[in-house]
Amino acid sequence: MDIREFVHCAKQxxxxxxxxxxxxxxxxLREVFKxxxxxxxxxxxxxxxxxxxxxxxxxxxxxxxxxxxxVVKRVHFQAFSKQPPAKPKLP
Numbered sequence: 001m002d003i004r005e006f007v008h009c010a011k012q013x014x015x016x017x018x019x020x021x022x023x024x025x026x027x028x029l030r031e032v033f034k035x036x037x038x039x040x041x042x043x044x045x046x047x048x049x050x051x052x053x054x055x056x057x058x059x060x061x062x063x064x065x066x067x068x069x070x071v072v073k074r075v076h077f078q079a080f081s082k083q084p085p086a087k088p089k090l091p
Contacts, residue, residue, distance in 0.1 A: 003029050040075055054079040 001009075007025035011017045017025070039048045040056050048056040057076045062069055 044073070052080070 003026045004022065006029055007020075007022055010025070011020065036048070036050055036056075040058060043056075043058045045060055046058055048058065050056070055078050057078060059074045059076075060071050061074045062071050064070075
């Protein structure tokens with residue numbers, strides 16, 4: 001889904017958002033995603049929890065490539081188990 005589709009779906013699911021301008025909604029979502037990405041990037045080991053979404057588990061993993069050992073960051077997403085609202089149909 002692209003950001004406009006997320007905004008459209010959110011407006012259909014939550015009537016309070018109907019007055020939100022599409023461009024402002026897209027701008028807001030882009031900024032939220034940037035903040036989440038920044039938090040994940042800055043975390044070396046641990047968990048980045050995002051309320052209502054899930055958690056990103058960040059680990060440093062040692063791997064061997066061409067006989068040389070490197071430490072790389074692995075990020076695993078675990079969605080919260082709560083059922084999402086009914087997905088509205090897109091236009």
